[in-house]
Amino acid sequence: MAKTGRIKDRYYLMSLGCSKNTVDSESMAQLLENAGMRAADDPTRAEVLIVNTCGFIGPAKEESINSLNELAALKQPNQYLIAAGCLSQRYGDTLAHEVPGLDGIIGTRRWMDIVDLVQRIRTRRHPEPLYHLPSDAETVGKDERGATRISIQGASAYLKIADGCRRPCAFCAIPAIKGTAVSRPIEAIVNEARLLRDNGVQEIILIAQDSTDYGRDRGEPNSLPQLLSALCRRTPDDLRWVRL
Template sequence: MAVFYLLNLGCAKNLVEGEHLAGMLLAEGWLASERPEAADWLIVNTCGFIRPAVDEAIDNILELHDERRPGQRLAVVGCLVGRYGRKLARSLPEADLLVAPGRLGDLPALLAAPPAQRLAIAPPRAIFDAATPRALSTGPGWAYLRLSDGCRHRCHFCTIPAIRGPLRSRPAADILAEAEAVAQSGVVELNLVAQDLSSYGHDRPDGPDLAALLPQIAAVPGVAWVRPLYLHPDVLETRLIRAICQTPGVLPYFDLPLQHLADPVLRAMGRRRTGAQLLALIDEIRAMRPEAVLRGTLLVGHPGEGAAEFTRLMRGVEEIAFDHLGAFAFCPEPGSRSARLPAPSPELAQERLETLMAAQRAISAGKLAAQVGQQLSLLAQGPHPDHPYVRWGRTWRQAPEVDGQTIVTDGDPAPGRIHLCRISASHDYDLEAVAVA
């Protein structure tokens, strides 16, 4: 019986695809191994969005190749193959098989009978649906639910539309069928993901948009928390804000990739809204739900960012006071329009990134300190992987994998269940709590 080892790299959307790949192989009779040395096929599910992700993927591929025993085969799948295609096949002889996103559904057949042509590539058109087997790999009680693939925006720094294709939204009935199946397995928190969640349904005139779909997902039996992730600010409108803020079961959590707040930089990025409009969007959210969580993503060092523009960005970060913030230094990606424009030096971009994150660290510490003494709902995750004598989880204000964690220093809440806890201490990015009976 054939055995596979699967290494997932990159974003949550990639993880969902990896779960489907594993599910399909298991349904075909394969066995999964957590040890590479025990597998017949080593599979690396790659990200190819930015240069650091490309480097990480190549490093992992070469490491698995160097350590593999005779007879083992190596498959490279996903976005890295979709982005570089034939060039990657020529430069990576270590891979026995390379599969682009448009051919991922064929992976079991390709592994069972490897074709003479190592590269399996096609334009990305399909998206895994509720009928596709899926082996969940996330923590107790939570999962990602992918609503669409591809992107309809053309941000000048981004290569996603070239890799993943145009926006393709899943039918609402198919999404709800998967949500019901996942909930029946014990999942109580669904984290909704897409390249741009706020554009869901805009390519399907016969179906609902996200504002109409959210109440249907929240009504799935067993689902307690629905968290929308990655809402493109150029198309986030009042109707969707109201649906997120006012639908029972939908967490008032806004993950906003603003990228910048200075108008010259936003124009160079190909963004439609101005810095003032983005700040007004924040004000609208907070007016509707003052306790709403704001997670931002910012890009420093992009073409058009001089000293004045960076000062404007820093002033905006202080004004908004994000609950959580991810920031990155600009990397000129081949094939993007931004790569052809003059930009600040990588050294200056890194210096600005460190300045920005130092300011956010202080903001985060203050926001978390204000939660001490509050009682918050927490999704318990069991023993802490680094400190097995304590428990941990996430409050409703903390998204998985990106927002920090809550250490439960007193009590033993059941993993995968939502409990009430009292926040007892805070740090720069994490919390401590005691379970409330």
């Protein structure tokens, strides 16, 4: 991978998978920029290369591993490659065997520690990848470090209202990847909806692993109707659509 120009303090972030992963990528990018880093649209111009992976089904796993291996094969000595997201959370340290050249692995439950991981990688004293998959970490949704949970897509935007799932279905890996359900406070969601409208968004799409379960983890089974009512009452009239 031939480098041109200054790459230090620049990051390249590839987001794979669903809209919920897209929001996580936007939140990580926000934290990196708050720490003084800047985005690059070309991996040759970035110090830190991040792939926010998907690992829910076989083809998604294959795409994620291929993307990581492509970057690893071209990576220069002063560049660092990090695997984030569902594949990292689901397969943990076995991922390093499939992708030689990884410098860091961070899961879905502590994406908000991305800046800390980058700093640790920069100062490490050994070539082995650093893992950030704490088994005792609070699940996603409880500690977002001030990052918004949105992704603007033109006149529409995704807004994440919860993460995780309380239903341990035998056919589904989401609870193992994301942890149990954690609903975000109504006030935080309404504030982000207002921010989106101030930025020209006309349609907000509320997303979660299980949107209909919103609020039940807090013992509030009527939270979803209350959230929708609050959005209708407290956002500008020219916000035209709210979708689930």
